[in-house]
Amino acid sequence: MSDMAAKPNLSPGVQTQGGIGTAGVPATEHGDHLHHDDHEHHDQHWLWKYVFSQDHKVIAKQFLISGMIWAILGGTLSSLFRLQLGWPEGSMEWLAPFLGKWIVAGKLNPEFYLALVTMHGTIMVFFVLTAGLSGTFSNFLIPLQVGARDMASGFMNMLSYWFFFLSSIIMFASLFIETGPAAAGWTIYPPLSALPQAIPGSGAGMTLWLVSMAFFIVSQLLGGVNYVTTVINMRTRGMSMSKLPLTIWAFFLTAILGILSFPVLFSAALLLIFDRSFGTSFFLSDIYIAGQALSNQGGSPVLFQHLFWFLGHPEVYIVIMPAMGMVSEVLATNARKPIFGYRAMIGSLIGISLLSFVVWAHHMFVTGMNPFLGSVFMFLTLIIAVPSGVKVFNWLATLWRGNIRFTAAMLFSIGFVSLFISGGLTGIILGNATLDIQMHNTYFVVAHFHLVMGSSAFFGLFAGVYHWFPKMFGRMMDEKLGYIHFWLTFAGVYLVFMPMHYVGIAGFPRRYYAWTGFDAFSQFADLNRFISIAAILAFFAQFVFIFNFFYSIFRGRRATQNPWNSTTLEWTTPVNPGHGNWPGEIPAVYRWPYDYSKPGSDVDFIPQNVPYSKTQSSNFPYEQDAVE
């Protein structure tokens, strides 16, 4: 075991195979694919190891780095449209070398502006915060924290990444085509998204968008099925569901949400493809456009919205729940306290998951939907505040009387809670159908969701990267740079999104290329410029993180086995775990994951794999029973 632990990062498959052999677990499937690795592709080993790898840890890193590339791109797009919003009269000629024909006489083309916001939304929601966040950490942490050698199906897991990769390539390519990328908003409401006559982006750009999303959904389903199967079937000895770390509960429920809701988006995309290419009328009716009356009749654009938001709303929880799980873990570890109300935390996650399926139409209060439905969805939507509130109070109670170490991950977790509160509370306004009449599609909505699911999920992502970086790369990220990154980002996010609420309350519509034509909105020129400056600075602050990340992979301080003194199973693996995770036997689990600062114990943390018989001094009476 010790000689395994000393192996450098990504030790060759032969050794990991040895590790699996000695472990003697009935994981025939893993044995099989490892044989596959070793014997058939010995010559091109690196290719099967780093590129077409079936190791969940490598796949996680692939998701992470892809997500980071997408995030830079998505952030760049937002900087571009913030330039337009901040300086509507300014010249953009200097961008012409980059944007080419989309700069017309020093001005951003308004249709390209819509393409920018559309692609920013698509990239951030799906490619960064779904694939990059959940893909990375579900993959990385599920096997490590439940005590499994790998995912239930390593091959499907690999496919999941490569379908995502294919989807990414297609989406990326769509940025460069003649008519521009999709430009109907990330919600791609037809008829705008169905008719190339309505906006050029609805031509080839939209086709590529739909094809890309179809592959993306395949990727999500392959991943999700794997996560659920792994959590249910491959937990190590003693790891009952009530001993799972909250991260795993979050990933588990997230995967279930994804499996149940992504197919509905697929159906919406498929019907839209039919409408666009095969002359059907699912979403089209009574349309006269470009001097021509279309033959489509009887379709309903509102039907599309129902289908879209049936995914779209669970989607925001798919984005935020993994972040909630990781934040719970990081807060408990660094406050040196058990997470407060472990069962309530699981209960609220389950409650949020269930409710997330019955609130979708709160995005549609004023779309012409029957007002009676509006009242039902208002009721269901506002109930979500209760489990969300429970989570916030439990996080606060976890900090209370803790002994807090401010690692970069801890800072981002605290930042997450703060942003989640700020953004979540305005949901109470938007979920109220009456108030939504005024707030719908204004910057108030933009501010709300950027705080509660955009920035919060990003903060969860950062917390996760800073916290599990040592396990991923065997090195530490630089802490000081982490602090700088946190404070710049935290201040930046608030400076960007708080003023957006003001603009929104006044009724400033979103997706407006310029507001200067309206008296009611033109008073916000200063505030818009302020937001733009803050947004662009906050975006550039992210390069501190990018630098820190790549620098630390190669030159960071070497990590120890358990740098944060954490209790969960991933820290019982060697510093650089090979394929199979544990060189010897998989540790068995005896206790819940949050035995921090337990009274009577010498150390302030007791890992999950320490039996009660070894901690006689700190056992509670009922735990003492478990020993005997």
Added chain:
Amino acid sequence: MTALTILLVLLLLLVVFGLLFRLQIFTSIFSGTFTRDIGMSNSVNAILMLVFLVFGGAWFAYSFVENFSKMNPPIASVHGHEMERMFWITMAVIGVAFAITQALLFWYSYRYQYKEGRRAYFFSHNNKIEVIWTVIPAIVMAALIFAGWKAWTRITGPAPKDSVVVELMGKQFNWLVRYPGRDMKLGVVNYRMIDAVNEFGFDLSDKAGLDDFTTNEIHVPKGVPVLIKIRSRDVLHAVYMPHFRVQMYAVPGMPTRFWFTPTMTTDEMRAKLGNPNFNYELACNQICGGSHFAMKASLVVDEPEDYQNWFAAQQSFSQKNPEVLAALKQKSKTLVSEVTAPAAEAKETAPAPLAASY
């Protein structure tokens, strides 16, 4: 060239940054502080938490007050005042929750920072307190839901019988406006009849449409319920009038509606704001294409008698465009000879059932 310069500058900055970073690491290695130092940076971060709470809170309070008047556009409808009250009451409720939770979050972070030798308090759950903070938000939510539901039902309920009716049709990228004329009935429109002259798609075989008139500007009387019927002829649009707290999508193939009662004429509002150029604005608030941001209409609220005069002075669409009527007569003649029952066509193109049917 500019692009190259920008890239070069960025590259140089990056190199300088990298060098500084290396330098910092080397000095810290030489000065022997490379092991994780919980003391110094930990308390700095803890203090920054407090600083962020105080200064962040102060900045937020200041900027909120500073912008308060700007974020409250004047309200000019009956339900608008009700909504406004509900909005600020809800804001107050969430403001209290916001202040308490944020203050606790940052205060706890500062107060319970790492101290050598102190041990965190093992506190895994407490049913009583958990029940309390589940039940209290649930009660508050119930109250908000109830208030919201009552107002929503009233606002989206059927328009009073004596409402003034205006129909708006969204198209890329402007709004078409139609009034029912003297008979107070809107005639049938059919998107297949649309052309450059007949932008609305009047089907003049329907007698009710003969006296309908179209205008460029929307006029409504003060103090009288106004029912806006909304259509779209191409993609989704949304009728959004922030001063009246009115918003409803325009959906092709599915007429929608919204009613409200204006409380202030345009002139009164101009006088009140001291802005002689003030106009009630109607913005499209659902992405509809390149010029979405410029899809604007203005609405004039008149005194009822002014409105009556304006209304009486309008000329109907069929009078203004006799050629449309003539073409229709020509067409129906040929139709009569071919098909025995022209009425069947008219029936088929009767307006689709309203989404918001009561």
